[in-house]
Amino acid sequence: MSAFSKVLIANRGEIACRIQRTAQALGYRTVAVYSDADAQALHVQMADEAVNIGPAPVNQSYLNITAILDAAQRTGADAVHPGYGFLSENAAFANACLNAGLTFIGPSVQAIELMGSKRRSKLAMIEAGVPCIAGYQGHQQDDATLQQEAQRIGYPVMIKASAGGGGRGMRLVHDSSQLLDQLRIARSEALNAFGSDELILEQALIEPRHVEIQVFGDSHGHLIYLGERDCSIQRRHQKIIEEAPCPVMTPELRQAMGEAALKAGRAVNYVGAGTVEFLLDRNGHFYFLEMNTRLQVEHPVTELITGLDLVEWQLNIAAGEPLPLKQADVTLNGHAMEVRLYAEDPAQGFLPQTGDVLRWEPAVGGRIDHGLLEGQRISPFYDAMLGKIIAHGATREEARRKVLRAVEDTLLLGVTTNQTLLIELLKHPDFVAGDFSTGFIAEHFNQITCHAPTHEQIALAAALFYQHSADAHRQGLVGWRNNPSVPWAYRLEINEQVHGIVVSALEGNRLQANGIDISNLSTDGRQATLVINGIRRRVAYHLDDTQLWLPGMKVINRTQQVASRQTDAGSGTVKAPMDGAIVEVCVSAGETVTQGQLLLVLEAMKMEHPLTAGIDGVIKGVQVMAGDQVRNRQVLLEIEKP
Structure with a gap:
């Protein structure tokens, strides 16, 4: 039995608040960590104690292992919950916690290390008999090898960062002419987000469903699955709407996918909460995608249809207790649906948005997991997700109606969000009918425009x-x-x-x-x-x-202002589309450029955004350099027509 009494939560935002609620309800003391940007954040205010761990950039705070372990030592915390993202799937962090005498609330270091590598985990899954999609997961990473392997697999191919997820370091390539540019971007994103630029290639399935199985294991050798979640509604390979159960699931398919997920878990002696993700095609064939060795963002829908608290399970299992249920005892009741509220502008290619939260009033009733306070600043340093709106119903249609009303009734002013798009998605006839795939948004919302005011x-x-x-x-x-x-x-x-x-x-x-x-x-x-x-x-x-x-x-x-607007990239001036940091400057003053040519790369909210020339011309001046922090609409460079 691994007893602990004070849990440090090595995370921020809504997941830090979510973990604190259950930990405190179970009698544990909690410690929050925070960056300079989060000094007044809700998760800090909720905690029994809180420790500043550094400046706003994640590498200096939420990814700073030394600072987090020091915070645990100073506060007397004897356990660490990593949440999701940041260090949650970092084997070195888990190992450092154990070496410091802390209970790490998660799986073994070995499981994290193996499943954290898409390349190595896929090899292990093939050996374990888990269905896998064709691809390349070799150790040779040079461009020539990847070009050759992409040709062998056949286009379209998917580039994936071996060390991470969440859509970062992931690029869909339709033909060979795009491959080298997309490899460069994927490597850069992967290195910045996960500290490794190792990539794998996979055959791209067209319009599959993204279906994942929630597994749970204990230290006594028991492993079960808690049904599935459908996470097919995505943009930029990141989920927007999740639901449980999957609308097209059958008992036979659920059992087959569940048993495949258990094979994956047993291959690494899995302990704790984990998720085995699959792609499901229209013929009912499914293929291993990855295993996330942590709590998922979308875990609430599983909680609502099972009546379980998965964070409570995590804490109890980390304390050495056995699983409270056997596989035969797991029951699924009704339907649950979750939407993610993002600070982003769908009409601008889902560009992340920053700003001050001027008004925040979550809908009354239902469940809303968030970490927001009125007056706080949404910065460019962290993920764009602000919170999750979740509802449960006796049927899928009831759950959809409830979550739709909750989205409509949720008020957030001061920051542009995807709220209107969420409403449109939930109302779309094909979504209502349960007929969708991972290509749903690209198919039905490929030209998202700003809504004209009435x-x-x-x-x-x-x-x-x-x-x-x-x-x-x-x-x-x-x-x-x-x-x-x-x-x-x-x-x-x-x-x-x-x-x-x-x-x-x-x-x-x-x-x-x-x-x-x-x-x-x-x-x-x-x-x-x-x-x-x-x-x-x-x-x-x-x-x-x-x-x-x-x-x-x-x-x-604009009544008192002269009607004028500074030109944008289409007429020669390139401005920052959001707050962020300049990762790369690809041109210099005096250089001749052509329309569509890459000029700069901007990083914001953990994603890279290439900025291209809107016209042919000559670079008149470059106002920024790599490493600069820039504000939304700041002039970055100017192009002069020849």
């Missing part, structure tokens, strides 16, 4: 700016005309489009904005109540001088 939304925004000006006038501030009956013309920018609108004040506490009637408008700085076109509504908002945030929309009041 006439009512524009009228509401103008009315709020008008009300704000009226309040300022009543407080004796400048900028308000004494005759309110004179119409006020506004120029409001929404999604980079400027809309003209005229607001007139009428008798009886009424406004009219471009023909739309608004009455009984009252505001308190957080919520507006009004009657618009005869319908009473309540709308949350945040207004700060010339900037207004409404659900799913940011409005800038």
